Amino acid sequence: MIEFIASAMKHENNVAIRTSEADFTYKDLLERSGQIAASLLNGREHLNEARIAFIINPGFEYVAMQWGIWRAGGIAVPLCVKHPFLSLKYVIEDTSAEQLIYTDDYHELISPFKSFENLRVSNYQNLHEDAADLPQVDADQRAMILYTSGTTGKPKGVVSTHCNLKSQVNSLVEAWQWTSDDHILNVLPLHHIHGILNATCCPLSVGATVEFLPKFNPNTVFDVFMKGDVNIFMAVPTIYFKLVTVWKTFSDEQKSEVKDRLSQFRFMVSGSAALPVSVLEEWRGISDQTLLERYGMTEIGMAISNPLIGERRPGYIGQALPGVGARLYDESAEVKEEGVSGEIQIKGDTVFKEYWKKPEATEESFTEDGWFRTGDTAVIENGYFRILGRNSVDIIKSGGYKISALEIEEVLRKYPGIKDCGVVGIPDEEWGEIIGGGLVAEKDEIDLEKLNSWLREQLPNYKIPRKYLFLDDLPRNVMGKVTKKELKTLF
Known part of the structure; x- marks a missing residue:
């Protein structure tokens, strides 16, 4: 059974x-x-x-x-x-x-x-x-195929067995202390692991309640919250950003009522994308809740998480979940030293069985000793994993240095006059890659010289090449985020 x-x-x-x-x-x-x-x-x-x-x-x-x-x-x-x-x-x-x-x-x-x-x-x-x-x-039977595009080629079918799903669920039930008294509002798509496993399978495995909305609407979400039944919520950063935006339109009395209600939640989770610290801090001010960030993939379920009880560090994904093996590996050796970057590799019963009808891709995704290669680069600092980015996209190799595009983006969002940004590596003969930054400005102009100097002060460990690129020089297929005329590029 x-x-x-x-x-x-x-x-x-x-x-x-x-x-x-x-x-x-x-x-x-x-x-x-x-x-x-x-x-x-x-x-x-x-x-x-x-x-x-x-x-x-x-x-x-x-x-x-x-x-x-x-x-x-x-x-x-x-x-x-x-x-x-x-x-x-x-x-x-x-x-x-x-x-x-x-x-x-x-x-x-x-x-x-x-x-x-x-x-x-x-x-x-x-x-x-x-x-x-x-x-x-049987537990070793294939149970589900979810499609994930990864970074190259056509989407691959990720095959999970019943044992995989059971292990993924049990790991989260233990870490997040799910019980039959819990009630979650699920607004996540149900062709992704986040919505299927975290927000549906976990609560249903313990006799809890899953509430669904016919369509996501920020105001409706707040209406459901205020009814008093929901005590767990999970979302992606974009949803939290939209909720913050709507909350700002409420009266002072409504804001106070919302904060009082949200502070009673058992926990709230953010995942599926990097959570800007600014959004985390705004949501904490609204709800008295420090969003619980975790790390997972279609292939592995959830593998790393900030603790339910204990310090949740903004910008960090936490520590390995129960029953999950996690390590950093760089080139040919496991990374033992804190502060040194490496690829996150995962091992255990939570890891998927195979890519459907793609034996070569499956084999390439695992090391000789059976660890799954996630393709994500991270460091461990004071015992917590911190993501630097995807090996193929977010890690810029410039002048012999490995530079995290996500880290630069996080710093740029703190600069006065910048609403949002996107950073990528641009091929360069001298440096290998230089840093391209797309900025959404609150006003028409930003002094790039001042911004560049400020950024160097904020990131003293990065040797940022003194080069500049402008929007017209950027190939459109290099950076999908460059879609608006107000975007400018720098460095």
Whole structure:
């Protein structure tokens, strides 16, 4: 028996899913997922890892579909509800999906799939077989394929087994002390590991409640918060930025009420992208909550986290989670010294099984002794990991120095007159790379000479080349962030 089913049976009367329409108990979830499993089996004893793709909005139907696939012994392939047809087609064809399940909202989008050979297309509402004896699903069976583009080539299907998912969930349940009393508002997309694992599988594994919104809206999020049920929230930095922006429009009385309510939350998490310290500090002022930053990937679930109880350091991702091995590795040796950069490498049962139908890519992603190469560079300072950036994108190699684009961005955001920025390395014959910075200014002009001098004072350990680039000189395909006329580049 899959572990989450046993847990659900212990909490049958608890509210598992809350939507704007209704509450659904764990008993409802067990009954509906059993019907779906029986329908997918269609008389067979076991799906034997058949790939079942589905495109369903976040909510009860999504979770019931996911559980149904797993209970029938299939591999769940959740599709992004915002992807165009060609992106969906790539996933369907790459996984050789046996079935595609959809809800009415996506009837028009998926209609062309009805002519595909060897693909059964079904409406979710038609999955109503009486649940019979369902198969035994082993821990080493493949459970899910999520697609991640990485930094090069076509998206790769990341295959996780039931053992992988169980290990990832158990690690977070222990670290973040999940209980059946918890209630999380989930506004994250459910084709990514953050929304699926952290904000859905974890709470449902302990009998807690997951609340979904039909669509993200900052004002609606605050409305839900103020009802008093939610005590955990997870989001990406952009969402926190939007919430801060809306909060600033509230009256003084509303701001006080919001702060009092948010201060009662058990914890709040930020992930999936680097959290600017400025946003962390603003949110702390609003909520009395220090956002818990953590580090994870589709391939590894969550691997490193700031502590639930203890010091949460702004700009740091924390320490290895329970059951996770984490190390830094540079060139040919493990980094033992603090303050020296290296690639984050991860080992343990939380690490994925393979890239779907890509044995060479899978092999290249692991070291000879079995550590997964994340492609992220970090340092350890006073026992905490601090991300410097992606090896291929955010680490600028200039004049023999390794320079973190993320660190420069964080410093630039503190300069008066700069609203936001993006930093990349630009090829250069003399330096190897020079630093290109795109700035969004509050006013039309920034004195680049003064800014350059100030930045050198802030980053004395970096040998920043004294070179300048202007927007017209930057190839557009080098830096996707350079899209507005007000952006200027420097150094």
